[in-house]
Amino acid sequence: MRKLLLVIVLLLGVMLSATTIEVLWMGWPQDQVMQLVNAFREETGIDVDIQLVPFGQLFQTIEVRLAAGDGTPDVYIVDGPNTASYAARGYLLPLNEHFSDEEMSAWFDASIEEGSFLGTFYSVPYGTSSAGIFYNKAIFEEYGVPFLPETVEERLTWEEVAEIAKKLTKDTNGDGRTDIWGLVIEQIDRPYLIFPMVQSLGAKVLSDDGLVSQGYITSDEFIEGTTFYWKLFNEWKVSPQGLNDSAISREYFGTGRAAMMLGNEWNIRRMLQYPDIDYGLSPFPYFEGGVAVTPTGSWHVGINSKTRKLEEALTFTKYITGKEAVITWHKLNGIAPARSDVYEALPEVFDNPIWQLFVKEMETTAAPRPRTPGYSQYELMLREAFNSIHYGADPRSTLEEVAVRIDRELRKYR
C-alpha cells in the first residue's frame, strides 16, 4: 500500500508541474466554463486544473482551502462583498502594481470599489449586477392596470408599487387562497435587494469602518424601510412567504403566478425559458421623499497571496476578466459584464431598452454592499433576521437583537 501511495504522489507531482495552475471556480455549467478554459489553454499553453464548486458549498470550501495556507488554489472566484474579508486575513494578493490605469479604466467605478479594501485593489471584477421590477404585461392588461413606467425619470415610489401590488393580488378561483401575487422578491432574505429600500430612506447599513451595526441597522430609517418589507408579507399580503429559493421566485413570475418581481438583470436570460411571458422592466423603486439607490456587485477574481505561480495566475486572471473572454462569457451565461467596453462591443444584445435601463442604473444609482471583513457573518445574521421579519416577526426588536449579535462577531476584526 505504501508503494502505491508513493507512486500516486510521484504521478501527482509530475502532473502538477509548473505549467498547471489550480483554479477554484463557481459551479457554473461545465460545458460553458470549459469553452473559456480550453481557449485559454490553447492560447497560452498554461494548463488549468479548474474546480467547479456548487454555489451552496462555495464559500465554506474557499474558507477551508485558504486556511491551509499552502498557496493553492492559485486563482479563485470571489463574491464581491467578501473581498474585504479575504483581504483582511491576507488571503488575496494586492493587485495595484499588476494593473495599469488603462486596464483599470475598463471597469465600472462601483465594481472597482467593491474589489478594493482600505484603498488597495484586491479582486478583479468579473461580472456585475443590477435589479428592478419585472412586470407581467398580460396580468396588467387582464385586470386593467396601466403598464409600469420604464425610464428612470418616471421611477415609481414604493408606495405606488404597493398600491399596484394590492390591485393585482388575486384569488382567481375563489378558494380563499391567493393564485396571483402582486409582487415576489427574487432573493427574499438577502440584504442585496433589501438594502436599497432602506438606503432610499437615507439609512446607512454599517459604520464607515465596517465594524459597528448598532445604531445603523437599528436606525429609524432602517426600521421604517424594513417595516414596509414586513407589510408586503404580513399586512397587505401581496407577497408570498417562504419563497426562500430564488429559482422558485422566478418560477412564480415566469409562469404567471406573480404580477411583478423585484429581480436581477440575469432574468433577461432566464425568462427565455418561459416562452409565453411578455414582460417589461420598471426601475428599482424609491420611497416618497427619498433618493434612488440600486443594488450592484457580483463575482470577482482573486489571486492567492501565497501562490507559487504568480506569472501564470496573473495571465489567467487577466485573460478571464479581459474583453474577449467576458464577451464569450456573456454569450454563454448571460451575466452582466463589469466592463463598459463589452456593452459597446455587443450592441445587438445591449441595445434593448431593458439592458439600457440596467446600464444606466449601474452608472448612476448603484451602491455596492458595505465593505467589512466580517461580511459573511454580517450577511448571514441579517438574512436570518429578514427571514423572521418576512414571516411576521417585529422588525424593530428583531433588528435590535441581531445588531447585538452582529457586533459581537465584528468585534474580533478590530
Add this chain to the structure above:
Amino acid sequence: MKKRSLWKTLILFAVLGIISLFFLIPLIWVVASALRPASPLYEYANPLTWKSFIPTKPTLENFVHIFVNLNFGRAIMNSLFVSVSTIVLTVLVASMAGFALAKFEFRGKAALFTIVLITFMVPFESIVIPLYILIKQLHIDNTYWALILPGVANGLAIFLFRQFFSEVPSEIMEAARIDGASWFRIYWRIVLPLSVPAIVTVIVMVFMFQWNSLFWPLVATHSSRFEVVQVAIAVHRSTENTSWANLFSSAIAGSLPPVILFLFLQKYFVRGISGTGLKG
C-alpha cells in the same frame, strides 16, 4: 367473523394507502419532472392535475444529457469506488478495534474507548480544517485516498462492533484458545462470521455516509476526475440559474445505487433483528 376481518383489512389498507400517498406524491412528481423535456418547474403544477404526475410525452433526454454530456456516469463510478473501498477497510479496521475493546484487557482501555466515543460526537465541520491540512501534509489531497481514509476512521462503527462482540460468550473463545487457535484465527473464523448483523449495519452506515458526502469531497479533491455523485447533483443549483431537468434526473439516477443496495441487503436486516432476539 370472516366478513368483519375482511372489512378491517380493507379499512386498514385504505388508511395505509392514503398515508403512503403523502410520502409518494413528491417522489412521483420528481420522477415525472425528470421524464419531461426541460420545461418550467411549475408549468404542470398549476393547476395541480393528473398531468402534474404523469408526463404526457415521456422522454429520457434529460438522463441521456447528464450521462453523455455531463459525465454523470463517472461521478457514480467514483462514488461507488470510494464507498466500497471505505466499506471494506472500515469493516476490517473497526471490527478488529471493536474486538480488542470488547475482549482484551489492557491499560488505558477505558480512556481509549472514551476517545472513540468522542470522535463520532464531534461535528465534522469543526475538524475539517485540521483534517485538510493533515491530508495536504501527507500529500494525498486530490487523490482517492483523501476521500476514503477519513471515512475509515469511524468511531461509530468501532462502537457498534464493540457492543456486538461483548454479547459473544467468552467461553467460545476460551475453548478455541485451548484448541490452539491464534487470536487472529478466533477473530477471523469465529467472531467475524457470527457478526453478520453488525457488519450489515456498518456497511449501510458507511455506504450512506460516503454516498451522501458533499462538502468533504469538494475540499479534499479539486480535479473533475474525482467528482462524486452529490457534487455532480449540487452543481445544478445556484442563485442565478437552476436547471431543474438536470437536477431531478441526476438526483434520481444518483439515488438508484443506494436503493438497489438496500433491496439486496434487506433480508440480512430482517435476519439481524431476529438473530439478536434469539440471543437475548
